[in-house]
Amino acid sequence: MAASAHPSITARSTPALPAGRHHSKAFVGVPLVLGICYGLYAAFLTSNNGASNTRIMVESFVGGAVVAVLCFAVAAVQSRLPRELRGAAYGVLFGCAMGYLLSLSDETWLKSVFLGLFLGAAMGVIVFYVRYTRET
Template identity: 35%
Template sequence: MAHAAPAPGGRASVTGTGRLPDVFSARTHRIAGVVVPIVLGLVYGYWAAANRRSGGEITGWNLLFGFVTAIAFMILYVGVRALAPHMRREQHAILWGVFGGGSFGFLYSQTGTSVLRSSIMGLVIGAVFFVVLFYRYYTHEDAQGHRIR
């Protein structure tokens, strides 16, 4: 039985350039760049408001809290997403780790737990984010530190 020889670079490619083809248009990427932060922010704001009310009734203050939280999350997410690609892999991983850990710690604090427990949980989640993302960025760069795209 015949088998295909492995392609140089270790990855099969449809385009022959070593990169996988981009199946979405530039317009789709622009729309996703706007829609993703909005959807993530609304989900995060709803989640924070739901944690804060502990299954009780929805009030006007609870809605306001949810929308303010959603807007703050969206602004931070867009800022981190714009700033992170311009950093080296260590800083890039730290930035996303701080964002992920802080976001989780804030959500956890809305459940009524102590500040110490919320801080510890945020630090643990942030450390996990850092380790996973540092490994990913470290394995996706060449010897000079340039990202392989």
């Protein structure tokens, strides 16, 4: 018998994939771990200033949650951004996060702002350089 007589034998059967987009474990895990680490460090800095337990918990949970959500958001849109905007997005996120941590350590707001701007600009340049040299 010819192979065309039995289409079920020769037909390739592939499982149907769900319509949703699939993300790796790192897509969710990395922002989650960054948020937890950020929240723990924010709690450490706040507790060194003699703050109440309530303030320590609020600043650590809110800070960690905001960082985790923003990291997740940047990771979700990074593939659609040109390398300049990708560098700017990572720079803004990193600069704001580091500036806020510095403000928790009882530094002046001016020092926090300038160090956040410097670190954010450095991160933006680094991300741009890495994407510029590695894209094909």
